[in-house]
Amino acid sequence: MRALQIIDLSGPDSALREVEVPEPEASHMLTPGSGVLVDVEAAGVSFPDVLQTRGEYQLKPPLPFVPGSEVAGTVRSAPEGSNLSAGDRVAAFPMLGGFAEVAVAPEFLTFPLADSLDARQGAALILNYHTAWFSLMIRGRLRAGETVLIHGAAGGVGTASIQVAKGFGARTIAVVSTPEKESVARDAGADEVVRSDGAWKDEAKELSGGGVDVVLDPVGGDRFTDSLRSLAEGGRLVVVGFTGGSIPEVKVNRLLLNNVEVIGAGWGAYVMGKPEVNREIGAEIAELIDSGDVRPIVGAGFPLSDAAAALKLIDERGATGKVVLDV
Numbered sequence: 001m002r003a004l005q006i007i008d009l010s011g012p013d014s015a016l017r018e019v020e021v022p023e024p025e026a027s028h029m030l031t032p033g034s035g036v037l038v039d040v041e042a043a044g045v046s047f048p049d050v051l052q053t054r055g056e057y058q059l060k061p062p063l064p065f066v067p068g069s070e071v072a073g074t075v076r077s078a079p080e081g082s083n084l085s086a087g088d089r090v091a092a093f094p095m096l097g098g099f100a101e102v103a104v105a106p107e108f109l110t111f112p113l114a115d116s117l118d119a120r121q122g123a124a125l126i127l128n129y130h131t132a133w134f135s136l137m138i139r140g141r142l143r144a145g146e147t148v149l150i151h152g153a154a155g156g157v158g159t160a161s162i163q164v165a166k167g168f169g170a171r172t173i174a175v176v177s178t179p180e181k182e183s184v185a186r187d188a189g190a191d192e193v194v195r196s197d198g199a200w201k202d203e204a205k206e207l208s209g210g211g212v213d214v215v216l217d218p219v220g221g222d223r224f225t226d227s228l229r230s231l232a233e234g235g236r237l238v239v240v241g242f243t244g245g246s247i248p249e250v251k252v253n254r255l256l257l258n259n260v261e262v263i264g265a266g267w268g269a270y271v272m273g274k275p276e277v278n279r280e281i282g283a284e285i286a287e288l289i290d291s292g293d294v295r296p297i298v299g300a301g302f303p304l305s306d307a308a309a310a311l312k313l314i315d316e317r318g319a320t321g322k323v324v325l326d327v
């Protein structure tokens, strides 16, 4: 089959090669001896793929390897006893090996794909929407009627978080860096949009009547302290990522003085050994798809052979919504 491999750690420009490799067996590393084989139609591209071309992601497989954590396509074969069968349209999370014509995923990370979503949207579903649900609901303990401030709101995790929070009945304030990203956040359904180069902290406090209940932060860096200052009493700042480049430090007296919390959200580390949690999150997202609240926003599509351009778009802060590869 045709696939892309990372052959060295020289970065998105030069680390990828198109190769012919054998198709995977129906066995996934998380479920040895069992796995769902998927004929891939579209593969999702995300920040960890960029980091993997530099060896900077926590998952560091030996070289060469086929990257690509999530796909959409058609089931070729599924383990006996699963509720999937050959021919089903699915979104799946193989974790690695998605930039290929055939991928293998654990059964508990393979979900039927609603007819209302196309393959590109299916490839945009699991990483971002499951992370959004996990971060907002399980870690952030979001309640209907609360206000959420979302950084990086025009990005993959950001647009997903806007839709999940809104679908759940929360109010959303999006933080973005450009006018183009402002319209992406509005299209995703944000109630309010503020600019990261403006007085976003004061605007957020004013828009929320004194402070937001939850901050969802995939960006980190030097805006972190202002994120803490934008919280209402009892507020929760959920740490999701560090696209801004630096890992912030917290002066814990701020937590005490204002009765606020900082909470880490690592979706992969939490859910990989918990099949039931994945199924529960999948069911919640399916409901939000049925209600029309979740509609993955696909920003740019590239052919498989042009994956380097897809990775560079993310690396250079140019991506909006989800970036996908047509396989």
Ligand SMILES: NC(=O)c1ccc[n+]([C@@H]2O[C@H](COP(=O)([O-])OP(=O)(O)OC[C@H]3O[C@@H](n4cnc5c(N)ncnc54)[C@H](OP(=O)(O)O)[C@@H]3O)[C@@H](O)[C@H]2O)c1
Binding pocket: 046, 047, 048, 127, 128, 131, 152, 153, 154, 155, 156, 157, 158, 175, 176, 177, 178, 181, 196, 218, 219, 239, 240, 241, 242, 243, 244, 245, 265, 266, 267, 268, 314, 315, 316, 317, 319, 320, 321
């Ligand atoms: N914790 C978890 O379980 C989990 C799961 C999935 C992803 N993540 C992490 O979440 C982060 C966001 O992923 P994503 O897929 O949403 O990425 P994305 O689509 O590229 O969006 C990231 C956003 O970060 C903002 N940003 C600020 N400074 C940036 C910089 N120097 N370079 C690039 N972007 C910058 C950009 O928004 P503005 O330009 O508007 O500021 C951009 O839209 C990544 O770090 C990823 O690894 C974590």
